[in-house]
Amino acid sequence: MNNIENIGPHFQEATKYVRGRAVPQAAMWATPPSTYKTYDSYLETTQLPEPVVEGGQSLWEAVSGRRSRRKFGAAPMSMEELSQLLWATQGVNAEVEGFELRTAASAGALYPNETYVVSQNVEGLAAGVHHYMIREHSLGMLTEGDFADELAQACLEQTWMTTAGAVFVWGAVVARSAWKYQNRAYRYLYLDAGHIGGQLQLACQALGLVSCNIGAYLDNEVASLIGLDGRAEVVVYITAVGHGD
Ligand SMILES: Cc1cc2nc3c(=O)[nH]c(=O)nc-3n(C[C@H](O)[C@H](O)[C@H](O)COP(=O)(O)O)c2cc1C
Incomplete structure (x- = not known):
């Protein structure tokens, strides 16, 4: 059973919680990994405008209009729009007993997913790969260039993605979640990413932007474009966003 053909069922079986089987526990004395990734330096940093946290389209309108759309127009995205999308997916919206909680739910509040924005057509933001610094609500450029193709x-x-304003790529820092959940963590990396992608689509809808989630990608190639090793931090989800045509 434990061969590559049956890896799915094997993974499901091996990571089950079963009555009578010990549930993996984090060592209480161990220091949890940081929920924030930091880089020593960036090519440049860009402060995002403050997100708007009230008003806007109703949730019901956004849910009822949500659709995957793959046609983008020439209009660039604004920094305000990008700011709103980043906040709606990973912004800090509460602090409880010293823990910073975010707009999207996360198993054990471990927040394994890092957000990278590949900017393709955003007014005031150079084309390139940017890392979202959550606490600072700013972007740090990792690589400059046009990576759309x-x-x-x-x-x-x-190829429909090449005209998107920005492409969000999420990389999951496995150790952040595995610290507590061991192999079961792999379930949560993807579940967490699904929450994030779902919220991003609703936020896009509320802002009048179009978006499409992407699960079909060459893992190693996307990881290398973002600068991830593809093992300690794995690409789990991608969403292309922008103005419609
Ligand atoms: C996990 C996931 C992966 C997806 N991957 C792709 C993809 O690689 N390319 C694509 O064009 N659409 C992709 N989609 C979009 C689906 O095709 C789309 O959600 C589905 O056709 C239903 O349409 P709707 O989102 O407009 O309701 C993906 C959606 C999800 C949830």
């Missing part, structure tokens, strides 16, 4: 090729030639 390379990214679309790495997403199994999904």
Whole structure:
């Protein structure tokens, strides 16, 4: 059973919680890994405008209009829109007993997913790969350049992505979640990413932007474009966003 063909059922079986079987526990004396990734330096940093936390389209309108759309127009995204989307997906919205909680739920509040924005058509933001610094609500540029074609090729030639304003890529820092959940953590990396992607689509809908989630990509190629090793931090989800045509 434990071979590559049956890895799915094996993973499901091996990571089950079963009555009578010990549930993996985090060592209480061990220091949990930080829920924030930091880089020593960035090519440049860009402060995002403050997000708007009230008003806007109703949740019911956003839910009823949500759709995956793959046609983008020429209009660039604004920094205000990008700011709103980043906050709606990973912004800090509460502090409880010293723990910073975010807009999207996360198993054990461990927040394994890091957000990278590949900017393609955002007014005031250079094209390139940017890391979202959550606490600072700012972006740090990791690589400058137009990666639209390379990214679309790495997403199994999904060329419709090349005209998106920005492509969000989430990388999961496995150790952050595995610290507590061991192999079961892999379930949560993807579940967490699903929450984030779902919220991003609703936020796009509320802002009048279009979006499409992407699960079809060459893992190693996207990881290398973002600068991840693809093992300690793995690409778990991608969403292309922008103005419609
Ligand atoms: C996990 C996941 C992965 C997806 N991957 C892709 C993808 O690689 N390319 C694509 O064009 N659409 C992708 N989609 C979008 C689906 O095709 C779309 O959600 C589905 O057709 C239903 O349409 P709707 O979102 O407009 O309701 C993905 C959606 C999800 C939830």
